[in-house]
Amino acid sequence: MKNKTVIITGASTGIGKETAKLFIAKGCNVVMNAANQDNLLNTYKELGAPSNAVYLVGDISKQETGKQLVALAIEKFGTVDVLINNAGIFAPKPFLEVEENDLELYWNVNLKGTYFTSQAAIPYMVAQQSGSIINIGTVLVDHAIAGFPATAPLMSKGAIHTLTRQLAAEFGKDNIKVNTIAPGIIRSPLQGKIGIEDADSLAGLHLLNRIGEASDIAEAAYYTAFSNFVTGETINVAGGHTVGHAI
Incomplete structure (x- = not known):
């Protein structure tokens, strides 16, 4: 897929960084944002x-x-073929402690960021009658954990899952594929930011009894970006997180 143009938000660390690395290595033109x-x-x-x-x-x-x-x-590479809405923030906070500014923060960064960037890219994809949008969600939308209260960010991520399906329906006729990748626990700087000192201690949340690597998500993104017959899906890349637990 050389010379395809890919926009990746949140590309400076973690999943975004690894995804940019892979797409660049594959010969794609990459626009990185953070x-x-x-x-x-x-x-x-x-x-x-x-x-x-x-x-x-x-x-x-x-x-x-x-x-x-x-x-x-468009200026540098002439097309917009793939948009990966990776940028986002996430942190646990008990429901009864959530304040209005918490909701606004997650709504603005996670949902509005995904919404408006997609809105900017889609007209060009419609004009060329092809394109792929990949949104980054989370398995926690469908698999809540009592000891990890995160209603504020999960509301915004749940909205992203819903947005994916609606955009897939609305723009399928234009050959634009829209999908969500829902990661499990992934080794990234995010773990440290939310106070998890040993991410590997969470291995038991996955049937494979290990946490994921950023490269696992990058590889899934590459497949999804150029798949011709996958749209409207939420693809769990989570080592079996939503199926069961290793104990």
């Missing part, structure tokens, strides 16, 4: 400052950022 300028620049350099990649610093919760990402993709 809100943290230092992290994004460091990642771009770490990946070798490849000629088939550019980057744009911007807050994905701002509608203008999505428009700028699409404009940059």
Whole structure:
């Protein structure tokens, strides 16, 4: 799939970084985005400052950022073939402690970021009668854990799962595929941010009795991006997390 143009939000760390690395290595043109300028620049350099990649610093919760990402993709590479809405935030907080600003934060970054960036990309995909959008959700939408209360972020992720199905229905006639990848516990900087010092201690949540790697999600994203007959699906990449538990 060389020369296909892929926009990846949240591309400076974790899943986004590994996904950018894979798509770049496969010869795709990649537009990388993150809100943290230092992290994004460091990642771009770490990946070798490849000629088939550019980057744009911007807050994905701002509608203008999505428009700028699409404009940059068109300017540099001429098309927008794949959009991976990876940027997001997530942290546990008991339901009775959630405040209005918590809901607004997750709504803005997770849902609005996905919504408006998709809204910016789809007209170009309609014009070329092809495209793929991949949203990043979570298995916790369908598999709640009592000891991990996270109603605020899960509401926004659940909305993303729903948005995926509706967009798949609305734009299927235009040959635009829209899917969600729902990761299980993945080894990434997110674990440390939410206070999990040993991510491997959560291995038992998965039937494979291990946590996932960012590369597992990147590989699933690559398959989904270029699959011709998969749309409207939520693809659990979670080692059996939603099926049962290893004990």
